[in-house]
Amino acid sequence: MMLPGLPGLSDLRIGFIGGGRLALALAIACRSAGLRVASVASRRRESAEAFCGQVEGCRASDAQAVSATCDLVFITTRDDMIESIAASVRWRPGMAVVHCSGATSLSALDSAVRDGALTGGFHPMQSFGDPLAAVRSLPGCVISAEAPDAELARVLGELIERLGCHANWLPPGVRARYHAAAGYPSQFINVLLREAVSIWSTWGVAPEVALKAFLPMARGTLDSIEARGLADSMPGPVSRGDAKTVAAHVAALDALGPAHRAFYTSLCGRTVDLAMERAQGLDDDACRTIRATLAEESSSG
Template structure:
């Protein structure tokens, strides 16, 4: 075993990207790779250009670091299996989930390992593209100090920008990404459907919404949300808001409820805007 050997349990998009980057940078020597099948493990080894494909956990050799790049619901059971099959005393075990904290690795901690979680904040839909352009990627990191002492330099060498987070708030941290991405799409979809309800063709609706959405986002990141807020609530025009809510609810009740749910937090943001004026 190399002194900086790394084993991968799970080598989907995230696991194989990290494996390739670690191997290329010399942060770790990628040693053994285990996935759901021997064929996919061999494919992952080919992508990483390092390591040995394994058919089961029992055949994996001891390592300084273990990454569990598996689905969220598999972290705890795979960790428990690892703790039963290997001596982990002094090793570092980490996962890459944005939703689960390092406490999911309690079985490894009880077996003498140091544990952590490192969550790269980006999409891994195209692994080759991500591997080529990973530098500058933010990663939320938390866990045992001894584990972080090993992982922070390793991730820094592959270009990661590390942000320490509170493990007790890991679920809220992950929800932030949902707000910033998924729910943003839902709100723009509501805008497009509302335009179409007013007789605007879909293609034209997108062009009407495009400058509003892109300029609003640009202003948020340039000036902050308070300064970026505009519209009736920012002006204190609650009568217009009430008329809009009623009209949207008559048109489509679920979208009306979405509009209503956004009124109170937007009014609070407007109050913060006025307090800074």
């Protein structure tokens, strides 16, 4: 039996199960792009109604009704609830069920596949802490998509384009490592800056004062990376082969405690690797001396 295909974008009825931050931002962006957001279900009725207040034409419903009335349903609950929600709903053959989690495997949607639905992943590489700010910053972002079925891949590709975003297609089986990697340009920047702030705080600098000094530096670093690439744009003593300064850093951080030293030496080891990749790479002597300094035992035990 031929299944009905997914309608084109302008006729596609889009629904959400989970009326949280990402769902609201995505729904507003879809509406602004002239698409139909038909219904939303959430754990609390008031969340769904508040959602509808901001998304024209959208009706608050329950999850089963979202499945019955939409062609493309985004499951936008917390990652660990996707599988049980997918299993609690009866899906229609030929419709599409898509989750927005970065790390969760598409196998979480296997019960929808058993009902005959097409399944996929749709993970915007953007932060949705504030939905209205996210709507503004969505155009130009990358959305990582996965869709084993060609028809759903076409629809998701068109949707990504209509939202003004760029598609990054994920092959099967890589989601957890894809998402782990995405932590480096996001949450780990917070961790790096936190360490820098905490070191300055040891002589009484307030965190906001330290951040004010670090942020322009961090932005400048990103601009240089964009202009000259990761290795060739890298600043700092390792890139200059300045082993003496690295040794002074290690000794100073050792005095603050083993955790500060260990964090620095582990990052610095990777910095040496990257400096070796520069067009004018580190010379072997500098590289050996820096690595030996990093490998020395901590004097604070």
